[in-house]
Each structure stands twice: as C-alpha cells, then as structure tokens.
Amino acid sequence: MRFLDRVQAAMEKNNTLLCVGLDPSPERFPASIQGMEKPILEFNKAIIDATADLICCYKPQAAYYHACGAEDQLAMTIDYIRTQYPAIPVILDSKRGDIGSTASQYAIEAFERYQADAVTVNPYMGIDTVEPFSSYADKGTVILCRTSNPGAAAIQNLPVQQANGESAMLYEVIARMCQEQWNGHNNILLVVGATNPTELKRIREITGDMTFLVPGLGAQGGDVEATVKNGLNSEGRGIIANSSRGIIYASGGDDFAEAARNAAIELRDQVNRYR
C-alpha cells in the first residue's frame, strides 16, 4: 500500500489529521525513564501506546537521535510502530539533500535501514537530488516548501522572475515545480509551516489536492483555525498536522504519557472542529 493511501486510511480510521513528532530530549524525561537502559525507546513506546488511536502518522526527528548516538533506538522505535500499530505510517524527519549518488545512500538509510514510510527532503539542490527518494514509489517524499521558522522568509519569500515575466516567491516556485515537474511518482508531499497561514493558502491554490506536512502547531504557536481552513484540500484532508513538544512534553512527570494523550485529544479535536 502506498504511503499516501496509508495516511488517508489512518486519517479515516482514527478521524484525525494529527501527527505526533517523536523528538526525544532525554533531559526532559521523568527520572523514572531517564534511569532505564534505553530511555528514548521506552519514552517513545509510552507516547506511542498513549496516542496511536488519535493520530494518522508519527514523525521522529532524526537530529535528536543523531545528537546522542541513539540510532539503534530510532530503529527500534520505528520497528515498534510497524509491529504494534501497522496501520500507522512513519515519516522520518531528517531533511536530507545531496547529489544523486549520495541521496541514494540517504534513501537507503530512510527506507531500508529504518523502514520509514516517508522522509523529508530539502529542495535546494534540485530534482536529481529528490528523485533517488521519490523513485521509491510506495514511499513518500516530503519536500520543504515554506518552513515554520522565523528566518525562513528571507530565503523562501525571495521574489523570483518567472519565464512568463511574472514574479512569484521562491516557495511558490518550489510548490509549482513539485506539482508540475517533480511528482512523476505521485508521492510528493510538501512541508508548509502552520506559522504562515497566508502562504499555506497560496500553496494550496498552486498544488491542487497535494498533501502537506504542517509543523508548527503547538510549541511553535501556529493558529489551528487558520491552518485548517487554509490547508484542507477538496477532500477535507490534505494536511498532516504535526505537534511534537506540545504533546510529548505536556507533562514532565510520571504522568507524561497520559498528559500526552490528553494534549493529543485536545489538538485532534481542535483541528477537527474546523474541518
């Protein structure tokens, strides 16, 4: 089953657009977890068990695992999801991007080593650096378009002169390339931050029913109503609404999993209210 079909099936089954980001910072875990042999894995398993019926995918952020040498716990986390909750796909958020021969290695990392169902990719180096990912037709390739961080606009909103003489912002050009040129395998998604609802609306206009990964809800302060209303596609889906820290660190105590569940229910319901 293809990644986008799996996401949509999970969206329908769980009546949700929510994605939980698994960005583990061991120093924020309760002491009881910190003392375990594989604290990241145990933390993630508790979060996953508490939220798997509320979400449409998980998104582990590779940097947090690389920083502390926990690649094994990343692999075990994804394996846990695959075996315990096989209906829930996994996006590896690693924002890779390199020349073709190297990108092929990153695709092996994401799709074969970790068995992720999708991976985030940076578009700056062009189509030949995206194709090694997107050529895995059953997997998803999630391309950075308009990101949620404060400094993004200085690059992504640069005005570009197009061949037809009109001006468009760089993120619009990227969105259009992804829609018209890069999506030969029908498995491209875009990253569009919840902190920019105007841009989100514009990218929806450009890309038809393409699915967006929308980070920036929760800790980064994105507006839920504006995000949902501007982001939905014609099928009432089309956005994967991610929250990481706002859910997984809803409590720093031993009730962290229950608190994560409550925070996920609240955000799922908030999102559904505007669908």
Place this chain on the structure above:
Amino acid sequence: MRFLDRVQAAMEKNNTLLCVGLDPSPERFPASIQGMEKPILEFNKAIIDATADLICCYKPQAAYYHACGAEDQLAMTIDYIRTQYPAIPVILDSKRGDIGSTASQYAIEAFERYQADAVTVNPYMGIDTVEPFSSYADKGTVILCRTSNPGAAAIQNLPVQQANGESAMLYEVIARMCQEQWNGHNNILLVVGATNPTELKRIREITGDMTFLVPGLGAQGGDVEATVKNGLNSEGRGIIANSSRGIIYASGGDDFAEAARNAAIELRDQVNRYR
C-alpha cells in the same frame, strides 16, 4: 585554533589545496578489506595514512555511514585523524538544515559527538537555522551555494529581484547574504561546485577572500584549470578542492591505498600548477 586557520596552516605545511572525501562503499573495497570486522574504518585508515601529507583536510560524507549503520566507524575515523594527524581538520559533509532547536541537535552531532571541525549546511531555511552551527566560533560552517550536480541550476540559478531593483541569481543572493549578513563569527565557507567555473568566478567576486569547499573535481568531471583560476582568492588560497571517488577508488585491488596516494599526488600537482 579556529577551523579556517587550521585549514590554511595545513595548506601551507603540505603545499596543497586538496581535500579527500571519505565516502566508503564497502562493495567497492578489495576483498581483503571487506572481510575485516570494521571494513569502513580499516579502508579509511589506509586511505588516510596514504594521503595525510598531501591534503589540507578530510571530508567524510555522512550518508555513506548512515546508510549501513556505521556511525561508530565514522566516529572512529574522525578520532583516528584527530589523534594520528592532528594538523588535518575534518569537514563532516552532512548537509544539515532544520529549525533552530533541531539545528542545535545537529550541531551537537557534528561538533560534540563526532568532534568534526566543520559541517556542511543547507541555506534554504534561513539564518536562524545556520546560527546554531556558526555560533561554534572555532568550527567552520560550510553553506551550500552553487552545488555541482546537474539539477542544481533549476533552483540555484533562478533569477531573484533584489531590493535595489536589479536581478541576481539565487546562488548570488545566498553568497551575498553569507558574506554580508550571516558571517558574524567569520567562520562561514561556501560550497561551490567545480562543475560551474563561471558561477565560481562570480561567487569569488561577491565574497572577497571567503574560502570555498569545491567538490566535483575527479569523478564528477570538473575542470581543474578553470576551477583554480576562477576560485583562488587574493592570497592564492581560498579553495578546498575536494575529490572523493576519483581518489579513494583509483584502484579496486589491494593496492588501493597506493593508488589513492598516486591519484592524490596527481590532482594536488594539477591544482598547484594553476596557482
């Protein structure tokens, strides 16, 4: 000692601008190495021992280590260089880029976990995603500007309307931002592919004496004379000329280290001929 000072000292000591890329593909190793317990580390050590007096830095490509779960051998390779050849700095080529809090984790990965001296970074997400790297003032942050792959131009050569009304290509805008706005710690370098000598010349005009990491010599076919003549700064340095596969796979037999040494001597001398 700061990264750029270390690179320049190695350039002078070894009379070289050459950098060797450590991109290990175990299937290309001779059988005698493939059978070892840590084949990547052993291959790298042989290459390093054969070339350390010919080069100004090493550049391991993270993807090759991630693809096969060899992070431990990447760490041991860098540690080997640090202990055996302390005058030679290491650029971790991982092309990271993410929102600030995540970029900080990638900076920890590069500079603390692996103890690399510099890291490659993608500019698409903006200054707040670069600063977590560049704030390590003694380390180098090497920003993608005009890359060596065939598809790069479709993005990096997009015409951007600047505030002064003039048009510039995206890579020129990135180069100028790096020179004028992002280099507060004087530790920014740029990636400029050897496959684009015209762009290389233009970026030299924009950035004064800034140092470039220039991949694409060797296997990717970059022209040495044009690269050196267009890339040198006013001090007769300013380019770190990288070759990976053209050197480390000069022979697939048991003489691979000797062949790598000969290929490195040849490319070092070719580069020096045009300085």
